[in-house]
Amino acid sequence: MNNKLKGAVAAGAATVLLAGGAGTMAAWNAATGVGGGAIGAGALALSQLDTPAWADQNGPIEVTDFRAVPGDVLTYRASFQVTAQGTNLRASLAVDEATIVGDEAFSGVVEHKITATSGGAPVPVDASGVVITPSFDGAVVDVKVIITFDPATDGEAAQAVQVDLSEFNVTLRQV
Secondary structure: OOHHHHHHHHHHHHHHHHHOOOOOOOOOOOOOOOOOOOOOOOEEEEEEOOOOEEEEOOEEOOHHHOOOOOOOEEEEEEEEEEEEEOOOOOEEEEEOHHHOEEOHHHHOOEEEEEEEEEOOEEOOEEOOEEEEOHHHOOOEEEEEEEEEEOOOOOOOOOOOOOEEOOOOOEEEEEO
16 A cells, blocks of 8 residues: 555544544643733712812902902812722813803803812813822812903903802813
8 A cells, every 4th residue: 555545544544533423523622721800990089078168369258249350360169089090090170161151251251270289289280170090099189270350351341241150060080
């Protein structure tokens, strides 16, 4: 018998032996652990710790009774406990624009700026607001929002209009 024929007969015999008469071939496999683990979700929350305080350039005010004039500077202050959990979490603490409701004429002559400190140290700020990362998890953040009525407002611009700050709020959103 030549070598090709012997090889073909051997391959056929091996096939019959592996099939074992059941008509299927065994497929060998193996598995091993890869060292994975459970993945947990992070959390992002903001809890107000005190009653917010409002002041103008002369001292404390009752914001609901205040009548602003060009050049006035209002300051909002409040303290918040931050929950910021997540390996790559980055969030922005900012003024919630939807909670500043009122006349368009007034909104065109006021601007606001938000800043914060934690443990007396400034918290970084970028274009979206105060930058919150997991390093602030569990920390108290003291927020300050300065609202400035443009001193260059002249004529009757923004006179006898109203802005409602009774629902004024700050938000913490993942960015």
